[in-house]
Amino acid sequence: MDWILISTFAILSLLVPGTIYADEKIVIGGIEEVILLPWGVRLPARIDTGAAKSSLDAQDLKVQDEMVEFKLPKKHGGLKLRLPIIEWRHVRTPEGLEPRPIVELEICLGSRRIRTEVNLADRSMVKYPLILGRNFLKENYIVDVKRRKTAPPNCPEIP
């Protein structure tokens, strides 16, 4: 019954390449789909090594004391979110410095759940609602722009 062994090895060898690199670094493409937790909203994200911080497209943004209220883009469900502001930070944009509220989000990319800071901005001009910048990519990701959607979200705890 050594074919059982052989096919097990064959299956294992299928799983190993592609995702795991030297030093446990995970290779992702220039675009990846992520799930926003705990709401379970799927969003396509641009993986952007040129951005220092991640940023999320927030529509109808309202600030109340220490809280911020905004809507996700209509195209991605338009869910209304209310989150505590961690801080305000001046973000460098092509048009100059701009103060933006920073919130903490939990996202699922591939099989990992990661808490990360994102700044909120109306990005309706731009194609992707979420930009994952270098603060996120420092979690041991390597970007290969030749690929796309190589790590579909499958975090164990999410249905």
Add this chain to the structure above:
Amino acid sequence: MDILSAGSSSSFKIKMGSGPKRFREYLLSRPVGLTFFFMLTLSIVFAGEETSAAEKITIGEVEEVILLPWRVKLPARIDTGAATSSLDARELKVKNNIAEFKLPKKYGGALLRLPVTDWTHVRGADFKERRPVVEITLCMGPILIHTQVTLNDRSTVRYPLIIGRNVLKDNFVVDCTASNCFPPSCPEVPSQ
């Protein structure tokens, strides 16, 4: 992979006896055999893909490159968010399809004259612009790259050169936990 396929093929020979007829019978009578072959083929294909990904050069979020033939060293921001690359061009003038500009003073301020190969239209929140595109040669890591760059005044930004996806696509992967991890070392460029 090599060890696995060698081991599996030898164990196959033992089980199957010899002769193409018996081999075929074995495959048809036992779907497991087919599945196994299918798996083996797939794993070989995937392993091949993995090798090609590993052959890509890993670079950091910022790298030093050499602009040729002038041999000017410039730090470049490696930007997977930019579709194309762009270069900081000061006092930019275009005459008869020739772009004339200076590199930033900090990097020698050389006056360059290059033919315009294309124009890009850039639209921001409150501006609309047409920018000339020229072709340049760069030494990045161990390879020489001919690429199109958009010219614009980038004096407000930290890096004089942005390397976008048009350059990264075929040869590089980007690791943001590092910078300056692959100093320019093209065999074509004499000792730097």
